[in-house]
Amino acid sequence: MHSLLVIYNSKTKTEPIADSLQCISPEFILRSSGYLVDVSYSEKEALTGIKEADASILHVPVSEIKEWGSLLMKQKTAPVIWWCTDETANLSLAACEDHIMVDGILGPSMQPQEIHWSLHFSAKQCFERQQWLKEREQLLSKIEERKWIDMAKGILSKVKNISESEAYDLLRKQAMNERKRMVDVATSIVKVYQLLQDQTQGGSKS
Structure with missing residues (x-):
């Protein structure tokens, strides 16, 4: 520095x-x-x-x-x-x-030596803080992905009358077939299901 x-x-x-x-x-x-x-x-x-x-x-x-x-x-x-x-x-x-x-x-x-060492440890602290922020961001991203996957498992389990374990396998197989990330497939399933639910509820009210 x-x-x-x-x-x-x-x-x-x-x-x-x-x-x-x-x-x-x-x-x-x-x-x-x-x-x-x-x-x-x-x-x-x-x-x-x-x-x-x-x-x-x-x-x-x-x-x-x-x-x-x-x-x-x-x-x-x-x-x-x-x-x-x-x-x-x-x-x-x-x-x-x-x-x-x-x-x-x-x-x-x-004194100059004190300034030198303080700057040295400050640089180290900055690097470690950035690493921590990156790891935190990755962890939050994984938690968000898990949320979508769990929601999709629940929907598949309910709609197809299968266990959540079977729903997970089905979700994984679909992701492999479509060459997509499992979270992307799960997100699509949840959003389509929610859209259908909204349309059904809207129709019943009218």
Whole structure:
């Protein structure tokens, strides 16, 4: 990790910065630690800058991390790190939600080696978080597929007066014959059945 993007918002960036404060700004400290640093002051600049950066450093209140993190991750998968200072951490713990998207924390008192290792573990955390999200998405997809298959089994079992085990075998055989995924065949069966049921109910009402 070598190229970093420091992101300010209107609350954490005032112009001009006094000379006495320059030495504790994120960009000054990170550049002094050997990193290439770009700075953005708006959403548009941030979305452009993150394309070339290895990580984003959010110099924003903790309550804004989630919004910024979601925005940046849609543009590029890269570590999102919070720059923690008296200015950005002045809210109560209630402002920190459990699902805030942040991979690490940096601060103005950290030494170059501390910054280096924090960035290293932040990159690792980002990778693991992406793996977890991918696995979660796959699990939810499998649960959704199982729901359609179970519904189709129930319909076939009822319509053909067979056991659910036999209905499953029938569903699998149909999927093989049609060279389709079982969930696609199951979804079609359920939707056609529901359509027929709606038409029947509609006809009986009239």
